[in-house]
Amino acid sequence: MAEQDIIETVKEELSSYLAERKLRKTPERFAILEQIYSLDEHFDVETLYGLMINTGYRVSRATVYNTIDLLVECRLIIRHQFGTNMAHYEKAYNSECHHHLICTVCNSVTEVKDEELNHIIQAKRYNKFNLTNYNLYMYGQCQKCANSGRKKIIHP
Amino acid sequence: MAEQDIIETVKEELSSYLAERKLRKTPERFAILEQIYSLDEHFDVETLYGLMINTGYRVSRATVYNTIDLLVECRLIIRHQFGTNMAHYEKAYNSECHHHLICTVCNSVTEVKDEELNHIIQAKRYNKFNLTNYNLYMYGQCQKCANSGRKKIIHP
C-alpha cells in the first residue's frame, strides 16, 4: 500500500471515529495525523511538534498532546515507554506487529518481526485477562556494541 | 530462601559491587536496599521515599534517586515504565522471571509466570543481538474490569 493511500485511509478511519463519538473534525487533528504518517520512524511529542512548526503549520503543544491521546485511543498510533522519561509513538495502521531490541550501550532501538512469537503471545489468556495488545522490549547489546566490548548499561 | 537471608545476601552483593568500583559504603545505600527488599510489590520512587521517612529514616529524595540508579546498575533492582510517567521498580535478586498484565481501565499491574514463554524468548537471537533481559508488558482489561463493562483506555 502506497504512503498516500495509507494516509487517505487513516484519515478516513479518524473521520469515522470522530463521527461515531460526535467529536469534531478539526484541521489540526488531520494535519497532525498526516504528519505522523509521513514519518518512517518512532517519534516523541517534541519532535512531532517541531516538525509541525518547521513545516509552517501553527499548532500548540497542548493540541499535539490532545491529538496524540486521541490517536492512541482510536488505535492509529501506539505508545511506547522505552525507559527514558518521554513517551515514544509509532504508526499503528498497516504496520505489522513487531518487537523491539533496545541496545543498552548505544540506546538504539531496532524492530524485529516474529510472527510465530506473536501468535504464541496472542493466544495467551492469563488470569482471564482480556489482552488487547502488548509490548515486548528486549534489552541487551546490539551486534556492533557487543563487538566493541563496551559495557555501559543505562537501562534497565 | 528466607527474607532475612535474601536481605543479607543482597547487602553483600552491594558491598562487593561498591568495593570493586571504589564507591562508598554509606548507611543510606544499605538502608534503602533493605527497605526495598522488605517490600513484596512494585514500587515507585515517591512510595519508597515515603516509606523511608515514615519508618523514621531520614534521607533526601536525591539520595533515593541516586541509590536507585546505583541498584539498577548493579542489577539488584529492575526498572519498568508501564506507561505512566513515573518509573516503577522491583527486586531483581532471587526473583523468578515474570511478565506483566497491565489493566488499561484500573491501571493495576499483575505478574504472571510462564516458563515456557520465557524459554522461547530467551532462546531468540534476533540480528545477533545479545539479549540480557526483556520486559513483556501486556495491556488490556483485567477480569474485573472486563466484567464491569467500563472501557476507558488510558494506554496504550
Place this chain on the structure above:
DNA sequence: TTTACTGCAAATATTTTGCAATATC
C-alpha cells in the same frame, strides 16, 4: 586528608490543566 556522597533547593523535562477565544456542527 581527600573526595565521594548527602541534603537541600533550584532547575529541567514532560505532561496536564484552567480559561478565554475560536470554530465545528
Place this chain on the structure above:
DNA sequence: GATATTGCAAAATATTTGCAGTAAA
C-alpha cells in the same frame, strides 16, 4: 447558537543538577 476544541500560560509531576557541608576511606 451550543459547546468541543484550540492556544496560551501557568501548574503539576517526575527527575536532575549545583553546591556547600559531611563523612567514608
